[in-house]
Amino acid sequence: MKESRWRIPRVLMVAAVAVGIAAGSYGVASAASGSGSSTTSSSTTAATAAPSTANAQPWGAQRSDETLLTGTTGDKVRELALAKVPGGTIVRVETDADGHSAYEAHMTDANGNPVTVYVDKSLNVVSVETGGPGDPGNHA
Numbered sequence: 001m002k003e004s005r006w007r008i009p010r011v012l013m014v015a016a017v018a019v020g021i022a023a024g025s026y027g028v029a030s031a032a033s034g035s036g037s038s039t040t041s042s043s044t045t046a047a048t049a050a051p052s053t054a055n056a057q058p059w060g061a062q063r064s065d066e067t068l069l070t071g072t073t074g075d076k077v078r079e080l081a082l083a084k085v086p087g088g089t090i091v092r093v094e095t096d097a098d099g100h101s102a103y104e105a106h107m108t109d110a111n112g113n114p115v116t117v118y119v120d121k122s123l124n125v126v127s128v129e130t131g132g133p134g135d136p137g138n139h140a
Contacts, residue, residue: 065067069095117129
């Protein structure tokens with residue numbers, strides 16, 4: 001009689017342990033293969049957030065106190081920047097909150113080096129800076 005009293009709790013305990021082992025094994029297998037949706041998005045986000053040094057933008061993301069330029073002004077700033085840096089590639093054009101000028105064009109030169117072209121409100125290039133933030137660069 002005493003043994004039948006422990007039979008149901010023992011069966012439940014064994015079943016719970018088996019379910020726990022199965023779920024844990026599935027989680028480990030999913031993480032290892034990358035088949036789980038949360039694992040895949042985390043891996044993708046990490047890879048996107050930390051690009052290789054060769055592809056990294058030295059300026060980082062757009063600052064909240066600067067606004068992307070569009071329309072005629074954006075087109076003109078792009079045109080002026082590309083004329084100053086032949087073979088360069090525009091990354092973004094935006095207002096300049098640091099006081100160098102009214103607008104700035106973040107770009108890379110033909111060799112992939114960072115360059116910032118500063119343009120005043122009259123749409124004249126006022127300076128060209130090579131190097132990223134914190135890099136003393138060359139001001140031309």
